[in-house]
Amino acid sequence: MAKHAIFRADNCAFTKNPALLKSAKYMGSGSAATAIDNGNFVAIGGLMDGEREVHTATTPTSATTYFGIVKTPEVMYDQSGVGDNYLANFENEAGAVITVGILQKGDIYSVTAEALDKVPTVGKFVELQGGTKGKVVDSATPSSTQVGKVIAIEVSGRDTYYVVEVQ
Numbered sequence: 331m332a333k334h335a336i337f338r339a340d341n342c343a344f345t346k347n348p349a350l351l352k353s354a355k356y357m358g359s360g361s362a363a364t365a366i367d368n369g370n371f372v373a374i375g376g377l378m379d380g381e382r383e384v385h386t387a388t389t390p391t392s393a394t395t396y397f398g399i400v401k402t403p404e405v406m407y408d409q410s411g412v413g414d415n416y417l418a419n420f421e422n423e424a425g426a427v428i429t430v431g432i433l434q435k436g437d438i439y440s441v442t443a444e445a446l447d448k449v450p451t452v453g454k455f456v457e458l459q460g461g462t463k464g465k466v467v468d469s470a471t472p473s474s475t476q477v478g479k480v481i482a483i484e485v486s487g488r489d490t491y492y493v494v495e496v497q
Contacts, residue, residue: 337368337440342431342438353385356372366428368401369399371462374397454479455470478496481494
């Protein structure tokens with residue numbers, strides 16, 4: 331079984347302000363419902379036809395300005411914490427309504443390496459790219475949307491988290 335990204339909202343405004351949360355369906359690069367991991371970025375679009383609260387979410391470009399991070403609560407039916415009941419086994423299935431948090435300057439969040447295009451070190455920057463994973467760079471790329479800066483690396487149990495402060 332493939333390991334999926336894990337997201338942790340360490341200190342994010344959307345945990346206190348529900349106006350910064352959006353319900354969405356991830357439609358990949360167009361109109362086909364697609365699975366997506368928590369901790370990945372999506373471009374937030376308009377409301378889906380016939381919906382009052384569910385937006386379309388698509389793959390962002392490097393210059394996307396209205397975006398969020400996927401943070402759907404992991405619902406696992408086996409609560410033992412062993413075997414298949416491990417956060418890295420959770421994936422938002424194609425067609426499922428996902429929860430997207432809109433990041434604010436000063437927010438701090440953590441993700442496992444699966445949410446990034448490569449493993450970062452402290453001091454690297456995370457920005458959007460033409461994909462859902464955060465792009466790790468040495469310095470901000472002109473005309474790209476910068477998300478934040480890696481400020482720490484933390485090991486918690488069997489997972490390593492890369493802590494990002496939104497810039």
